[in-house]
Amino acid sequence: MIVVLDRDIARADIDRLTEDLGAAGLSAKLSGNGDPWMLVAAEQVPGRVRQWVRELPGVSRVVDVPGKFRLSSRDFQPESSTVTLDNGLTIGGTGFVVAAGPCAVESAELLSATADSVRAAGAEVLRGGAYKPRTSPYSFQGLGPAGADLLDQERKRSGLPVVTEVVDPGDVELLADRADMLQVGTRNMQNFALLSEVGRSGKPVLLKRGFAATIEEWLFAAEYVLSTGNTQVVLCERGIRSYDPSTRFTLDVSAVPVVKALSHLPVIIDPSHSSGRRDLVKPLALAAAAVGADGLLVDVHPESAAALCDGDQALSPEEFTDLMASLRRVLAAVDRTLARPCEPLRAREA
Structure with missing residues (x-):
C-alpha cells in the first residue's frame, strides 16, 4: 500500500500519520522529496483499512499495489514514465535514444574525436567511464577525477549530455556535478548504499541489470533509487551469465517486454557489454529496436585495437555510422524514430 500525502503537509503531521499506521500494525517508510511525500507500507491491506487510511487528515490518495514491487510497478503508475535530461532529451515514450562513446575515458583528444563522430x-x-570496475585489479580502472573533468569539458564543448558510471558512494557528488546521468553498473546493482546515494543526488540514474540477477532483483534495486524520491530511473539490460561461452554474456532480449509489462520505467539495451x-x-x-526497447548504450572507439578497456566490443566510428543507418530503417518499420533533444547544451561561463 502506498499512501500519497498532501503537498502542503507538515512534517509533524507526517510523523503523526506514521504513528497512526504503526498503531494499526502497518510499518510505513517515508519516501519522496516532498513533491509529494509518500508513506510506503510493505503490507497489502483489506479494503476497510484502506478506506480508514484515506480518511486520515493529510492523505491525498491511497494506492494498493498487489504485487511485490511498489514505486516501479504499473499498479502504482499505469502509464509509462519518461526520464528527461537537462538539455530536454527524453528517454522513454515514442523516441529512441542512443548513447555512444568509449567504455572508458582515456584522453581529451580521444573523447572529443569520439563525441564528434557519434554526434x-x-x-x-x-x-x-571516468571510473571503471574491472574483474582484474591490474586492468585499467579509469582516470578517476581527471576523467570526470574531461567528460564535463566535453559535454560543454560538444553539446552532448553525458552518462558515466559511479562505483563508490563517495564519488556521487563529484560525478553528479560533471555528468547528466549516473550509471550504476552490473557489479553494483545490489550495492544498496550506492543506489540510495545516487537516488539522493537527484540526477537521472541508469541502472544496469546484474549479470546474475533476476528481473525481480533488478526491479527491487530500482525501488531503492525510487524510494529516495528520485523518479528519474532508466533500466539497462546488458546480458546475463549463462552456460554458453560463445559470447561474454547472453543478451536477454525477452527482458524488455517482460519488464515493460511489470514496470512503467524506460528500458534500454547494451549490445556491447552483453x-x-x-x-x-x-x-x-537492431533486435533491441524491434523488441520495444527505449534506446541503446553502445561502445565506440576510434582506435579499438589500442583501447585500454573492452576494445574487442567497441565499434569504429564508421561501423557506428552504419549501425545508425540500419537502426533508422528498423525503427521506421515499427513506427518509431530517433529521439531529438529540445536544446543543445550551451557552454557555461567559467
Missing part, C-alpha cells in the same frame, strides 16, 4: 551519426548522449564482440553489436542493437 554526426545521430547519437544523442555521450557515454564514457556480447563482448564487435560483430554482434549491430544485430543485437
Whole structure:
C-alpha cells in the first residue's frame, strides 16, 4: 500500500500519520522529496483499512499495489514514465535514444574525436567511464577525477549530455556535478548504499541489470533509487551469465517486454557489454529496436585495437555510422524514430 500525502503537509503531521499506521500494525517508510511525500507500507491491506487510511487528515490518495514491487510497478503508475535530461532529451515514450562513446575515458583528444563522430551519426548522449570496475585489479580502472573533468569539458564543448558510471558512494557528488546521468553498473546493482546515494543526488540514474540477477532483483534495486524520491530511473539490460561461452554474456532480449509489462520505467539495451564482440553489436542493437526497447548504450572507439578497456566490443566510428543507418530503417518499420533533444547544451561561463 502506498499512501500519497498532501503537498502542503507538515512534517509533524507526517510523523503523526506514521504513528497512526504503526498503531494499526502497518510499518510505513517515508519516501519522496516532498513533491509529494509518500508513506510506503510493505503490507497489502483489506479494503476497510484502506478506506480508514484515506480518511486520515493529510492523505491525498491511497494506492494498493498487489504485487511485490511498489514505486516501479504499473499498479502504482499505469502509464509509462519518461526520464528527461537537462538539455530536454527524453528517454522513454515514442523516441529512441542512443548513447555512444568509449567504455572508458582515456584522453581529451580521444573523447572529443569520439563525441564528434557519434554526434554526426545521430547519437544523442555521450557515454564514457571516468571510473571503471574491472574483474582484474591490474586492468585499467579509469582516470578517476581527471576523467570526470574531461567528460564535463566535453559535454560543454560538444553539446552532448553525458552518462558515466559511479562505483563508490563517495564519488556521487563529484560525478553528479560533471555528468547528466549516473550509471550504476552490473557489479553494483545490489550495492544498496550506492543506489540510495545516487537516488539522493537527484540526477537521472541508469541502472544496469546484474549479470546474475533476476528481473525481480533488478526491479527491487530500482525501488531503492525510487524510494529516495528520485523518479528519474532508466533500466539497462546488458546480458546475463549463462552456460554458453560463445559470447561474454547472453543478451536477454525477452527482458524488455517482460519488464515493460511489470514496470512503467524506460528500458534500454547494451549490445556491447552483453556480447563482448564487435560483430554482434549491430544485430543485437537492431533486435533491441524491434523488441520495444527505449534506446541503446553502445561502445565506440576510434582506435579499438589500442583501447585500454573492452576494445574487442567497441565499434569504429564508421561501423557506428552504419549501425545508425540500419537502426533508422528498423525503427521506421515499427513506427518509431530517433529521439531529438529540445536544446543543445550551451557552454557555461567559467
